[in-house]
Amino acid sequence: MRLFRSSLVASDHKVIGLRYLWLALVSVFLGMITSLVMRIQLLWPGPHFVASPDAYASLTLVHGSLMVFVVLTCAPQAGFGTYFLPTQIGASEMAFPKLTRLGFWLTALSVIGMVVAFFYRPETGLIVWLASVAVFCVGAALNALNFAVTAIDLRAKGMTLPRMPITVWAWFINAVLSLLIFSTLVAACVQLICDGEAATHFFVPTASPIVAWQRLFWFFTQAQVYVAILPCFGIVTHLVATFARKPVFAHRGVVLALSAVGLCDFWTWGEHAFAAGLNPYAPLVFSMLALSLGIPASILLISWFATLWDAKLRFSTAMLFALGFISLFVSGGLTGLLLARAKFPDSTVGDALVNGHYHLVMGIASTFAMLAALFFWFPKMFGHALSERLGKIHFWLTFAGVYLLFIPMHWLGLISHLPLPAGVSTANSLVLGLQLCITFATVITIAAQGVFVLNVAVTLLRRADARDTNPWRAASLEWTDFAAGSAGLTVHRGAYEFFPAEIRGGSDDFLPQNAPPTDILPPPPAFNPGAAPLNPLGST
Amino acid sequence: MPGTDVLDELDLVVEDIGRGGGGKPPERDEHRGGGGDDGSFRPRRPSPSQSGQRRYQTAILLGMVSICMFFMALSAAFLVRKTGKDWVNFRLPSIIWVNTIVLLTSSLTIDLARRRLALNDLVGFKMMWRATTALGVAFVVGQVVAWRDLVHMGFYVGSNPSSSFFYVFTAAHAAHLIGGILALFYVLFRDFRKIARLSLPVAAEVTSYYWHFMDGLWLFLVALLFFGA
Secondary structure, three states, X not given: OHHHHXXXXXXOHHHHHHHHHHHHHHHHHHHHHHHHHHHHHHHOOOOOOOOOHHHHHHHHHHHHHHHHHHHHHHHHHHHHHHXXXXXXXXXXXOOOHHHHHHHHHHHHHHHHHHHHHOOOOHHHHXXXXXXXXXXXXXXXXXXXXXXXXXXXHOOOEOOOHHHOOHHHHXXXXXXXXXXXXXXXXXXXXXXXXXXXXXXXXOOOOOOOHHHHHHHHHHHHHHHHHHHHHHHHHHHHHHHHHHHHXXXXXXXHHHHHHHHHHHHHHHHHHHHHHHHOOOOOOHHHHHHHHHHHOHHHHHHHHHHHHHHHOOOOOOOOHHHHHHHHHHHHHHHHHHHHHHHHOOOOOOOOXXXXXXXXXXXXXXXXXXXXXXXXXXXXXXXXHHOOOOOHHHHHHHHHHHHHHHHHHHHHHHHXXXXXXXXXXXXXXXXXXXXXXXXXXXXXHHHHHHHHHHHHHHHHHHHHHOOOOHHHHOOOOOOOHHHOOOOOOOOOOEOOOOOXXXXXXXXXXXXXXXXXXXXXXXXXXXXXXXXXXXXXXXXXXXXX | OHHXXXXXXXHHHHHHHHOOOOOOOOHHHHHOOOOOOOXXXXXXXXXXXXXOOHHHHHHHHHHHHHHHHHHHHHHHHHHHHOOOOOOOOOOOOOHHHHHHHHHXXXXXXXXXXXXXXXOOOHHHHHHHHHHHHHHHHHHHHHHHHHHHHHHHHOOOOOOOHHHHHHHHHHHHHHXXXXXXXXXXXXXXXXXXXXXXXXXXXHHHHHHHHHHHXXXXXXXXXXXXXXXXX
């Protein structure tokens, strides 16, 4: 009982951060099971698990809301962020520990609500779902407030803004974006609940409940696409630099690009949610903005590739997943350009092309970034690195699985847009073959996660290893032993001070952020500084 | 304020030269109020940023942005929905204007309270603070009366989009205002000597920011409901 009570009142950022991650892990498996059920239903229609189209639609909603809200929105931001944001800026806690705790319990409550909503009749279930989403949004907004204040006011001495790791920048920008988006979502939830329960008419009623469920889902998730992926950008940038042993290329450009992503996303969504259909120019503006997201995305890509260029890469599992993220982001992003065109044939929400695009960019790419973060920070969180061999098997199986899954899904969507001669049905053997391939790939991908579970379980059972305090030789603060919040902690440089080991004549090729400047040995006389600058474009 | 340090020091240097570096503080400094900055002759009061209290000011500012967004979303919906064919206008209940004056007065009293506090007049501060709290409660009661007037006029939550918006706007504003009233009570009854991280002046300052914001928000909403309808 005392254990239970103490776990309820815990407000330590590491404890709460881990809880978010466990919550996300459980939801990932629930979400995967629902997707398997949906694949089986699509391939062999009939009342196996879901009795009616209504139940199938609400199953889609459960899958979507678990994955989008709990996994994609929570894990990279609230999970890893709550755990590592304070340590990366040299603070001992979040700005408001009790708010951290409140945010977590609101999130947990909303997850229960979202799952329970599935078991009600559609009309009641919708209200329960909306209420849970409102609770989730309030929790997320409170959390975002906490994040932003922590990043603004709790930085250690010398941790100037340009010296913050890119991860912190991403969390911070995302927090500001979340403050704006989630309060708007709460407003929408309030209106929708009033419409359902108090007979108001804030929204003009539309067609069947199934369409309403799907539209609602897209309304909410459109806002969250970049809320989910922004922290992933940060994590991937951080990992690429660390494993390439080079400073982040165009550090300031990356930060500006992250801010631009946030700005464009909010604008795009606001335009779409409130103005679309009001005047003929709205779709054009929407389309232009959606296309303009490509500019910051390209800056990020240029930075990643330039950092990787001519580097001595270390292909750890974490790095593989980060590179996998880049690969998926590029292939998924290309279809995004296609979809952002205003004149694209009115793609309905159930379209396989939209589905494939959305899953590849948002779902799978973000999941890869999260797995990268998990493999990267696991030694810090549990005192022992995950097995690299099992990790690599897990990576390659998953990587092959998701490409086999979502590329055929794109083809299905394109086939359905083909102008067919009269009398030819699209349900030919090619379509059936593709459907079979997708289901087969779903099974492979899900089975590959078994390797991951095994890896985590085996590693957790092993005893903590003192040698693993900084296995990746990263330079940011969370890997250094500092007394957090103490007056003695001073940051002297940016988080990406990597250089060839010859510069210091020793074996170290990096400088921790808090190492005093006196530690830097003068370069050997034979060394030519022009040949390998310490930090060519970074400004720190 | 860390930003003014350099200017103060410069000021000091100039005066030192002019007076030949006398040990006496410059004359004009003595005429300043108790909260004035005396350069570096006396030990400086720790600024909020040094004692870790700046986070409360940052938090309330960011929180206001977020709340603003919530009401902007509702206002956008209001402006869009207003063009619908089923929109019926109604006259705002007259008690709304009384409530507006009550809330404006409370903004005045909370500012007077903070002035008293700056002069270290704790008794005066408590009195003005209590007055603010009472006015806040009176405002909420007044809003309930406004709702009853509307019900008597036959406008229920669901009868028309315009009345729905009125109820949702006032209810959402009242919910946020009740949060402010709780903060007022907290400042009134909490013993700040027992809290290491938060002092009474900062708590009062942060609460007053929020209170003024609620006031401004209400003016905006009344204007929207009055002119927009």
